[in-house]
Amino acid sequence: xxxxxxxxxxxxxxxxxxxxxxxxxxxxxxxxxxxxxxxxxxxxxxxxxxxxxxxxxxxxxxxxxxxxxxxxxxxxxxxxxxxxxxxxxxxxxxxxxxxxxxxxxxxxxxxxxxxxxxxxxxxxxxxxxxxxxxxxxxxxxxxxxxxxxxxxxxxxxxxxxxxxxxxxxxxxxxxxxxxxxxxxxxxxxxxxxxxxxxxxxxxxxxxxxxxxxxxxxxxxxxxxxxxxxxxxxxxxxxxxxxxxxxxxxxxxxxxxxxxxxxxxxxxxxxxxxxxxxxxxxxxxxxxxxxxxxxxxxxxxxxxxxxxxxxxxxxxxxxxxxxxxxxxxxxxxxxxxxxxxxxxxxxxxxxxxx
Amino acid sequence: xxxxxxxxxxxxxxxxxxxxxxxxxxxxxxxxxxxxxxxxxxxxxxxxxxxxxxxxxxxxxxxxxxxxxxxxxxxxxxxxxxxxxxxxxxxxxxxxxxxxxxxxxxxxxxxxxxxxxxxxxxxxxxxxxxxxxxxxxxxxxxxxxxxxxxxxxxxxxxxxxxxxxxxxxxxxxxxxxxxxxxxxxxxxxxxxxxxxxxxxxxxxxxxxxxxxxxxxxxxxxxxxxxxxxxxxxxxxxxxxxxxxxxxxxxxxxxxxxxxxxxxxxxxxxxxxxxxxxxxxxxxx
Numbered sequence: 152x153x154x155x156x157x158x159x160x161x162x163x164x165x166x167x168x169x170x171x172x173x174x175x176x177x178x179x180x181x182x183x184x185x186x187x188x189x190x191x192x193x194x195x196x197x198x199x200x201x202x203x204x205x206x207x208x209x210x211x212x213x214x215x216x217x218x219x220x221x222x223x224x225x226x227x228x229x230x231x232x233x234x235x236x237x238x239x240x241x242x243x244x245x246x247x248x249x250x251x252x253x254x255x256x257x258x259x260x261x262x263x264x265x266x267x268x269x270x271x272x273x274x275x276x277x278x279x280x281x282x283x284x285x286x287x288x289x290x291x292x293x294x295x296x297x298x299x300x301x302x303x304x305x306x307x308x309x310x311x312x313x314x315x316x317x318x319x320x321x322x323x324x325x326x327x328x329x330x331x332x333x334x335x336x337x338x339x340x341x342x343x344x345x346x347x348x349x350x351x352x353x354x355x356x357x358x359x360x361x362x363x364x365x366x367x368x369x370x371x372x373x374x375x376x377x378x379x380x381x382x383x384x385x386x387x388x389x390x391x392x393x394x395x396x397x398x399x400x401x402x403x404x405x406x407x408x409x410x411x412x413x414x415x416x417x418x419x420x421x422x423x424x425x426x427x428x429x430x431x432x433x434x435x436x437x438x439x440x441x442x443x444x445x446x447x448x449x450x451x452x453x454x455x456x457x458x459x460x461x462x463x464x465x466x467x468x469x470x471x472x473x474x475x476x477x478x479x480x481x482x483x484x485x486x487x488x489x490x491x492x493x494x495x496x497x498x499x500x501x502x503x504x
Numbered sequence: 505x506x507x508x509x510x511x512x513x514x515x516x517x518x519x520x521x522x523x524x525x526x527x528x529x530x531x532x533x534x535x536x537x538x539x540x541x542x543x544x545x546x547x548x549x550x551x552x553x554x555x556x557x558x559x560x561x562x563x564x565x566x567x568x569x570x571x572x573x574x575x576x577x578x579x580x581x582x583x584x585x586x587x588x589x590x591x592x593x594x595x596x597x598x599x600x601x602x603x604x605x606x607x608x609x610x611x612x613x614x615x616x617x618x619x620x621x622x623x624x625x626x627x628x629x630x631x632x633x634x635x636x637x638x639x640x641x642x643x644x645x646x647x648x649x650x651x652x653x654x655x656x657x658x659x660x661x662x663x664x665x666x667x668x669x670x671x672x673x674x675x676x677x678x679x680x681x682x683x684x685x686x687x688x689x690x691x692x693x694x695x696x697x698x699x700x701x702x703x704x705x706x707x708x709x710x711x712x713x714x715x716x717x718x719x720x721x722x723x724x725x726x727x728x729x730x731x732x733x734x735x736x737x738x739x740x741x742x743x744x745x746x747x748x749x750x751x752x753x754x755x756x757x758x759x760x761x762x763x764x765x766x767x768x769x770x771x772x773x774x775x776x777x778x779x780x781x782x783x784x785x786x787x788x
Binding site: 446 | 618
């Protein structure tokens with residue numbers, strides 16, 4: 152180690168070759184910049200077409216942040232996973248699986264609500280670890296592995312629920328002991344009369360923690376490296392397999408958080424809950440500036456992406472349009488965001504990529 | 505430190521090392537001695553066994569026969585990590601850095617300096633940036649901005665970052681896999697400069713290449729590999745650039761090729777002859 156005798160060669164405070172890297176370029180280089188511009192645009196659009204006069208108020212904010220928070224909590228984890236170079240198509244169905252799992256523990260096995268919640272998180276972690284382990288060991292694309300998990304879980308959700316309850320839903324979760332305290336933590340309202348969902352607080356905290364991990368922690372460095380170039384990462388001693396498995400576990404457990412929130416809020420869970428959401432999470436992450444190829448992206452970006460989707464869902468309803476159109480809107484937004492992100496990142500990195 | 509002294513003990517030496525994959529003999533009876541503060545060049549054409557040798561040296565493959573000694577002690581390297589812990593670092597041609605990550609993040613990748621405890625343990629970013637900049641400067645690499653992505657650096661600079669990183673983390677032996685093969689003339693010069701820098705800091709450099717010109721510019725020892733065997737072993741004093749080029753180009757084989765082409769006759773004949781005599785004079 153030659154750490155002690157570093158000579159005092161002080162580089163010039165400002166290199167003349169740095170002239171072109173202005174504050175604007177630095178801003179443009181940030182992965183979430185395109186999403187931020189998009190979010191402002193979407194907000195202005197729906198504020199204009201709004202027929203209720205509510206969209207641009209605190210009331211409107213409470214409504215769309217409710218929708219955005221449950222997307223955002225999982226999208227942030229999905230974004231980290233994408234930065235780590237992998238996909239998880241089972242993240243949507245996991246919301247339903249974990250909700251049902253917790254519901255069955257409480258209503259059928261007669262468990263207390265809190266231990267059931269703990270067990271549900273452990274279960275989700277195990278499913279995530281299995282996803283990650285299969286991806287790492289088989290070296291199959293995670294797209295395929297998690298697609299298989301997706302369909303398997305979807306089948307299990309329906310099958311198990313029907314066998315046990317004879318219906319396609321698990322109801323009566325509010326009869327469990329400890330339901331009220333759990334609901335106060337995971338599914339209550341804040342700030343009358345606007346009724347912000349407590350999920351929004353969870354979402355913001357998770358975004359901050361994820362951003363901190365990604366930019367400040369050692370593990371975050373490994374996430375970016377593993378997605379950027381797994382071979383180079385392995386050569387420098389980064390535990391590639393472990394990093395990926397942890398990321399899959401985080402994704403499943405964030406889906407479990409939303410599953411638990413939904414179960415406590417609605418007091419019942421449908422067997423089909425969450426199916427189809429996996430792409431919403433991926434859209435939020437991609438709109439937020441995550442590269443599909445891995446190695447680049449941000450957690451804040453994914454949250455901004457989730458906000459755009461939340462604003463679109465609520466804004467379309469507030470504008471008095473048929474909500475059937477919201478998926479068309481999502482498709483267009485996704486395409487535009489990817490276009491803009493690609494152009495910006497090409498410009499900012501000086502014509503590369 | 506700049507010249508090889510024979511009384512020095514080799515930091516790494518191979519004695520009759522062979523590697524067999526099933527019925528394929530990739531390496532046969534390789535003997536190689538590497539001294540601190542010197543550049544050992546391993547030359548060979550495609551398929552000569554260079555990659556297998558690198559993998560045997562860096563712990564990816566285990567030799568099937570022979571002894572591998574590090575600082576006099578026989579070792580069995582189980583993995584690249586094992587080799588790294590003994591101070592043997594390998595810089596692969598394209599697999600050394602993560603393009604989208606910044607210079608300082610790449611520099612410390614896998615060995616990040618941290619501060620704080622428990623869940624608040626975080627990267628010591630200020631320290632990492634400072635060390636990265638200083639260490640690169642020490643190697644004579646003037647990076648404009650350690651925050652810029654490595655992908656925006658030139659190929660030579662990227663190799664240099666990987667070399668500086670290996671040296672900083674205490675590499676005693678630095679294995680460079682074709683560091684100049686994908687680079688232009690100027691960029692190759694840049695990398696060769698860092699090879700010399702590393703050598704002058706007492707590192708034993710193993711420079712694997714198929715370019716005798718690059719090898720001759722920095723090498724103290726030259727080993728020539730052909731069809732899995734070590735066919736030549738020269739010190740710098742024993743060989744001229746011409747001899748090295750000729751040996752590398754496979755002089756006899758090229759002459760045979762010239763005759764073959766000559767017998768084709770016609771208009772191509774003159775051109776072919778010219779071409780080949782040129783190749784014999786200055787390979788590459």
